[in-house]
Amino acid sequence: MAEIHELPDILANQIAAGEVIERPASVVKELVENAIDAHAGQIDVLIEEAGVQSIRVIDNGDGIASDQVAKAFLRHATSKISNRHDLFRVHSLGFRGEALPSIASVADVTLETAIAGASEGTLIHFRGGELIEQTGTSARQGTDITVRDIFFNTPARLKYLKSQTTELSKIVDVLNRLSFSHPKVAFRLSHNGREVLRTTGNGNLQQVIAAVYGINQAREMVAITGQDNDFKVTGLMSLPELTRANRSYISILINGRYIKNYPLANALIKGYGTRLMVGRFPIAVLSIEMDPLLVDVNVHPQKHEVRLSKEHQLTTLIEQIVRDRFAKTNLIPNAYANY
Ligand code: ADP
Ligand code: MG
Numbered sequence: 001m002a003e004i005h006e007l008p009d010i011l012a013n014q015i016a017a018g019e020v021i022e023r024p025a026s027v028v029k030e031l032v033e034n035a036i037d038a039h040a041g042q043i044d045v046l047i048e049e050a051g052v053q054s055i056r057v058i059d060n061g062d063g064i065a066s067d068q069v070a071k072a073f074l075r076h077a078t079s080k081i082s083n084r085h086d087l088f089r090v091h092s093l094g095f096r097g098e099a100l101p102s103i104a105s106v107a108d109v110t111l112e113t114a115i116a117g118a119s120e121g122t123l124i125h126f127r128g129g130e131l132i133e134q135t136g137t138s139a140r141q142g143t144d145i146t147v148r149d150i151f152f153n154t155p156a157r158l159k160y161l162k163s164q165t166t167e168l169s170k171i172v173d174v175l176n177r178l179s180f181s182h183p184k185v186a187f188r189l190s191h192n193g194r195e196v197l198r199t200t201g202n203g204n205l206q207q208v209i210a211a212v213y214g215i216n217q218a219r220e221m222v223a224i225t226g227q228d229n230d231f232k233v234t235g236l237m238s239l240p241e242l243t244r245a246n247r248s249y250i251s252i253l254i255n256g257r258y259i260k261n262y263p264l265a266n267a268l269i270k271g272y273g274t275r276l277m278v279g280r281f282p283i284a285v286l287s288i289e290m291d292p293l294l295v296d297v298n299v300h301p302q303k304h305e306v307r308l309s310k311e312h313q314l315t316t317l318i319e320q321i322v323r324d325r326f327a328k329t330n331l332i333p334n335a336y337a338n339y
Helices: 009-020 024-037 099-105 155-160 164-181 205-213 215-219 262-275 311-327
Strands: 042-048 054-059 108-114 121-127 130-137 142-148 186-191 194-198 221-227 231-238 250-254 257-259 284-290
Touching: 009 099, 024 042, 024 054, 024 099, 024 142, 024 164, 042 164, 099 108, 164 186, 164 194, 164 205, 164 250, 164 257, 164 284, 194 205, 205 215, 205 221, 205 231, 205 284, 215 221, 221 311, 231 311, 250 262, 262 284, 262 311, 284 311
Parallel strands: 042 186, 250 284
Antiparallel strands: 042 054, 054 142, 108 121, 108 142, 121 130, 186 194, 221 231, 231 284, 250 257
16 A cells, blocks of 8 residues: 555645536635625626626625735634634634635635725736735735636536536526625626626615515515524515426525525424415515524535534424414505615
8 A cells, every 4th residue: 555645735725626616606615705704895796608608706894914925825714713612613604714715725816805995916826726826915904815717627527517508597696695695785796797696785685585586576675574583584475376397596604604404494384384385485585693503614615505403492482473474464565665
């Protein structure tokens, strides 16, 4: 047998990229989450050829100080947690410090960034994990990152990608859910120069839903809210007349993070009782706030799945809130003035 040796960083990053970066939509998710974590109020996402050619994310967030920029591309390097205690109280979307090094190892990445008050910004360019250059650039506060030629050096990954239509729809889905969880952020998504999504960032969830699913759909939704000792649930759900043929129009957000959780979505559906026709599902956005100690987000590299400590209690609460909402007389859609 060969001797045991540590893998070079580039190779280790490519292996990690296999878990974190499945497709262009995963890049979009990681980059936009970074922008949100950096307190951006405006995030522009510009996609060319379904992200296979390029993905550009521009934010007006905190930026990265010049002496920190190269560190952001080191494996397991993060500004978001520092000890075990933090790991169980994660408030940011990111914390694993894997996205940038992973993306840079399987693509061509140029990042320009500046912090408030800096006299100069920093430009850094990586290709296939190799540092190509680092120089000064404009001092515009925020970060502007472009990812080109995804998977150029991992042909098997590139081949595995689906049609542009499918890859684009996955990107749109990522942006939709992120706009639901962050109605105070103004998002813009364009594909090949054509605008696909725009939200205003005024904090009104119903207007975000209108931007994503359409004004008529948003008008057919009602607000729900309720809480117990551990959980606070708020959101909007469709009237039973407005349904879809699958569950993908149900968005569950836990502490501002979109997650996939069958039992929680099911609790919502059960709350409708017999009001839903068989095989029909509501449109809903449920935002759940809880002590971070009750949710483990560190079970899945892409953090789509989480482990909940009191899941049964939460499903009972959700079902109850939905049922109570229907019990109220005069179920009038949440009318609101202007889009
Ligand atoms: P993580 O988000 O898990 O910390 P990343 O690899 O995604 O890891 O990013 C590494 C670090 O780079 C972040 O912790 C953050 O300090 C910095 N960073 C990345 N993107 C941005 C951004 N858009 N604005 C400001 N800082 C950023
Ligand atoms: Mg990140």
